[in-house]
Amino acid sequence: MRKFLSIIFFISSTAVFGNPVLAEESRLPNIVVILADDAGWGDFSCVGNKTISTPAVDSLARDGALLEQFFVQPVCAPTRAEFLTGRYHDRSGVRGVTRGEERMSSEEQTIANIFKESGYVTGCFGKWHNGTQWPYHPLARGFDTFYGFTEGHWGDYFNPPMQHNTTFEEGEGYITDDITTKAIKFFRNHINSTASKPVLCYVAFNTPHSPMCVPDADWSRFAGRPLQQRGPDINKENPVFTRAALAMVENLDKNVGRILTAIDGAGVSRETIVVFFSDNGPNSARWCGGMRGKKGSTDDGGTRSVCCVRYPGQIPSGVRIPQITGAIDLLPTLAGLAGVQLQSPKPLDGIDLTAKLKSDTGEKADQQQLSSRLAKRHIIASQRGRVSIRSQRFRLDDKGGLYDMLTDIGQKRDISKEYPEEKKRLEEIANDWKKNILDRMPRPDVERFSVGYTGAPLTELPARDGYGEGGVAHSGRAPNCSFFTNWKNTEDSLVWDVDVLNAGVYAAKIWYTCPAEDAGSTIQLSCGENQITTSVTPSWDPPLNTGEDRVDRGGESYVKPFRVLSLGDIKLEVGKAQLRLTALHVPGTSVADVRRIVLYPVVK
Numbered sequence: 001m002r003k004f005l006s007i008i009f010f011i012s013s014t015a016v017f018g019n020p021v022l023a024e025e026s027r028l029p030n031i032v033v034i035l036a037d038d039a040g041w042g043d044f045s046c047v048g049n050k051t052i053s054t055p056a057v058d059s060l061a062r063d064g065a066l067l068e069q070f071f072v073q074p075v076c077a078p079t080r081a082e083f084l085t086g087r088y089h090d091r092s093g094v095r096g097v098t099r100g101e102e103r104m105s106s107e108e109q110t111i112a113n114i115f116k117e118s119g120y121v122t123g124c125f126g127k128w129h130n131g132t133q134w135p136y137h138p139l140a141r142g143f144d145t146f147y148g149f150t151e152g153h154w155g156d157y158f159n160p161p162m163q164h165n166t167t168f169e170e171g172e173g174y175i176t177d178d179i180t181t182k183a184i185k186f187f188r189n190h191i192n193s194t195a196s197k198p199v200l201c202y203v204a205f206n207t208p209h210s211p212m213c214v215p216d217a218d219w220s221r222f223a224g225r226p227l228q229q230r231g232p233d234i235n236k237e238n239p240v241f242t243r244a245a246l247a248m249v250e251n252l253d254k255n256v257g258r259i260l261t262a263i264d265g266a267g268v269s270r271e272t273i274v275v276f277f278s279d280n281g282p283n284s285a286r287w288c289g290g291m292r293g294k295k296g297s298t299d300d301g302g303t304r305s306v307c308c309v310r311y312p313g314q315i316p317s318g319v320r321i322p323q324i325t326g327a328i329d330l331l332p333t334l335a336g337l338a339g340v341q342l343q344s345p346k347p348l349d350g351i352d353l354t355a356k357l358k359s360d361t362g363e364k365a366d367q368q369q370l371s372s373r374l375a376k377r378h379i380i381a382s383q384r385g386r387v388s389i390r391s392q393r394f395r396l397d398d399k400g401g402l403y404d405m406l407t408d409i410g411q412k413r414d415i416s417k418e419y420p421e422e423k424k425r426l427e428e429i430a431n432d433w434k435k436n437i438l439d440r441m442p443r444p445d446v447e448r449f450s451v452g453y454t455g456a457p458l459t460e461l462p463a464r465d466g467y468g469e470g471g472v473a474h475s476g477r478a479p480n481c482s483f484f485t486n487w488k489n490t491e492d493s494l495v496w497d498v499d500v501l502n503a504g505v506y507a508a509k510i511w512y513t514c515p516a517e518d519a520g521s522t523i524q525l526s527c528g529e530n531q532i533t534t535s536v537t538p539s540w541d542p543p544l545n546t547g548e549d550r551v552d553r554g555g556e557s558y559v560k561p562f563r564v565l566s567l568g569d570i571k572l573e574v575g576k577a578q579l580r581l582t583a584l585h586v587p588g589t590s591v592a593d594v595r596r597i598v599l600y601p602v603v604k
């Protein structure tokens, strides 16, 4: 409505003054959404963490609104999908974090689609984690610009390999600093552009997610710092992990500060909405306000996040929203605050919180109506079939226990017997969710990956999305950032199950390494009846990037700088098929390690 009014104002003023110089009045606010990865609710000084100092996030809570009971999902991809769509992730088919389960149905409309439609220029920076191939790639979901990586976690945090739109390039410096630099550049360029479009900038950091790599400057402040608070079970807490996570959050906070400085320095703080939140609970057993659970849990510890919204002049300083809210609310709320018309083809689960945020200026009746709606709502946490329901006062956990969250945040005393009616009510909601939503989830071709989607400039198939046959293995138990290794002979294969959507000729490239003594294998890429062969040369054998970890990275793979090898042009027919790499001749003891294959349509 506000945009509509602005346009009327613009037209009528032009008619009166004959001069369309009303860009400031008619321009919609910029939006910067900053997301942390695996930072728990308790990892910020504004909510009482005494070990850490997060002045930038604290300033957002001070200068704007703090959503005091804000809920996300237990893991990364589901929360990201909920922010992007304003709908629960179970509705969009996001069921996991890897091997295609993170993909969000292409029938969903994202916040970028909606705001772009209203005239915004849109950018996504950092970890995407809702699909790698078109139509799931961020450039296919309404974002004009993408810089980052599409997978769920990354193996290298220093000068990391990144994707910039359709090219793969090396990042500059520590990954969080680099993502920030690129996001600020995008924001500034468009703020200063004569096109004068409002900006939607989604800055999805991938820290403090493991691997626990953090620059020396941040680590040195924490290495010997005593922990002022501990997790509920001190025996399960690794103090080194906690320190590394907090050091990463302090680094992240510095980068939030850089973004705020850029906004304020450009003189657009009053025309820019800033949102900050995290995508799930803490990735280790550390202090989280006494809540039960961590990342992966459907309890408050796994699903509650700090969330701040700053919009100077529109949202008064120090607004507090005590009602339960969630990532599903951000899309309708940002549309409400910005005055962007929300025409979603599918019903949203989220609620527009604008009337509560604008508590000084909004209509009292709107506020009361919203308060009443929020008081009656419940929020669903869902993870691999486990469903927990949170109301303002109670939580029905995923095992059927009922807890009073006002007096028992640690969920120590099951009060099912004292509140049988409440338990029954919440159980019905959970059962209904399982029966009507989970059992009918869309399944976007799990384990099969689309190649050559119409208009896609490339199709990336990382090792994660394929499997080895013979002796070929992934380099780590956690597949997201792994590569294929142990490819030794002509019996071995690297396979991707694909669905070719457009027939044609595709230029194929792999990202590989190969020791000098093993160079020269003849390899074949085949798909159906078609195949091409090439030789693995030159050798390229850099070491793994190790030695930066503050804590052992467990099942996550180290990576190395892979080199691009062109395999040639291959013809692909439409339909389901296997894309297969094999070796026809192996002169040494191994063929190659392979990080990804990328297929580029050849325009004839």
Ligand SMILES: [Ca+2]
Binding pocket: 036, 037, 038, 075, 076, 209, 279, 280
């Ligand atoms: Ca996460």
